[in-house]
Amino acid sequence: MKKILITGGAGFIGSHVVRRFVNNYPEYQIYNLDALTYAGNLENIVDIESAPNYTFVKGDIVDAGFIDALFTEHQFDGVLHLAAESHVDRSITDPLSFVKTNVIGTVNLLNAAKMIWKDNMQGKRFYHISTDEVYGSLGAEGLFTETTAYDPNSPYSASKASSDHFVRAYGETYDFPYVLTNCSNNYGPFHFPEKLIPLFINNIIQNKPLPVYGDGKYTRDWLFVEDHAVAIDLVFHNGVNHDTYNIGGFNEWQNIDLVKLLCKIMDEKLGRTTGTSEKLIAYVKDRPGHDLRYAIDASKINKELGWKPSVTFEQGLEKTVNWYLANETWLKNITSGEYATYYEKQYAN
Ligand code: NAD
Structure with missing residues (x-):
């Protein structure tokens, strides 16, 4: 096992x-390590919490002593590393937390894995999950490929870029077995409502303004989260050691067009007259260092591992809206805590 x-x-x-x-690999023993920060929510995985091959461990990856002890006790064969501070706006007000979790936390995990695998790296794998934001901003043309130079612009992307460099450096220096992926913006069920799509779904339900940064022309490539999970599964099992794969939706949208599409779907779902939700759009002061455009060339993972997204954006967005409308209690629970205070402060002006 x-x-x-x-x-x-x-x-x-x-x-x-x-x-x-947990569901697809009953032969694996899965340990889920999470500090349960404001973004961590055990309600997200309530359906698998009593599975026989699943164990939850509450803990902080910044605590090196704790991480070393955990690896020594369990002797993991593989690591999929997703824990991070992940919200760009928060990184602008508190960059140090991003350095701690995203950089130091990652190096702690690398050290612990290196410690227990040092005598035999055969069959071991450290999979670092990262973002396309490390590549910086594109102009109107071009796509990020796996060889695009890193050029991060926000404290979040700088911290992720740094962690990516450490992972590669451990590969080069210690022949440490790793794979790395850089993925575009995800959306879908269980998305914390500080991120654009769930924030706007929630605000439309509540008839609150939809804060659109700048002129709304920022362009992002969107991927349905379950398609990302499929890609992660493929890379973990079949990705080439010491290799990097870009993952994206082949699905670029300017923010303002995305918001209008979402408003249209929400009007239909809520039985409101077409155009009702669009009236909630409110342009707000731009985020500093805001990247104009991200777009991923995901042809390598497509050609080498046969992965491609399974749903169109319209299908994925409809699934997402349906999920949020069917799970209003999840949304209420999550928006009633610390996030509500943060949101008021962030969008007070
Ligand atoms: P998230 O913020 O929803 O979840 C992060 C999780 O990490 C939370 O459960 C949180 O409690 C936990 N965590 C935070 N600090 C921790 C610490 N010090 N110790 C242990 N656990 C800690 O993030 P997400 O959107 O699910 O992103 C997951 C990963 O994927 C991140 O590494 C992110 O950079 C990357 N990524 C995200 C996107 C996206 O669009 N969301 C796109 C590409 C890559």
């Missing part, structure tokens, strides 16, 4: 990955 550690499994993407691994 393989012992697999998944970090950040109570968060958005991590919860989908944990669910997939």
Whole structure:
């Protein structure tokens, strides 16, 4: 039986990955390590909490002593590392937390894995999950490929870029067995409502303004989270050691067009007259260092591992809206805590 550690499994993407691994690989023993920060929510994985091959461990990846002891006790064969501070706006007000979790936390995990694998790296794998934001911003043309130079612009992307460099450096220096992926923006069920799509779904339900940064022309490539989980599964099992794969939705949208599409779907779902939700759009002061455009060339993972997204954006968005409308209690619970105060402060002006 393989012992697999998944970090950040109570968060958005991590919860989908944990669910997939627990359900699809009964022969694996899955350990979910999460500090349960504001973004971690055990309600996200309530359906698998009593599975026989699943164990939840509450703990902080910044605590090196704790991480070393955990690895020594369990002797994991593989690690899927998703725990992170993940919200760009928060990184602008508190960069140091991002350095601690994303950089130091990652190096702690690398050290612990290196310590227990040092005598035999055969069959071992450390999978670092990262973002396309490390590549910086694109102009109107071009796509990020696996060889695009890193050029991070926000404290969040700088911390993720740094952690990616450490992972590669451990590969080069210690022949440490790793794979790395850089993925575009995810959306879907269990997404914390500080991120654009769930924030706007929640605000439309509540008839609150929809804060759109700048002129709304920022362009992002969107991927349905369950398709990301499938890609992660493929890379973990079939990705080439010491290799990097870009993962994306082949699905670029300017923010303002995305918001209008979402408003249209929400008007239909809520039985409101077409155009009702669009009236809630409110342009707000731009985020400093805001990247104009991200777009991923995901042809390598497509050609080498046969992965491609399974749903169109319209299908994925409809699934997402249906999920939020069917899970209003989840949304109420999550928005009633610390996040409500943060939101008021962030969008007070
Ligand atoms: P998230 O913020 O929803 O979840 C992060 C999880 O990590 C939470 O459960 C949180 O409690 C946990 N965590 C935070 N600090 C921790 C610490 N010090 N110790 C242990 N656990 C800690 O994030 P997400 O959106 O699910 O992103 C997961 C990973 O995927 C991140 O590494 C992120 O950079 C990457 N990523 C995200 C996206 C996206 O669109 N969301 C896109 C590409 C890559």
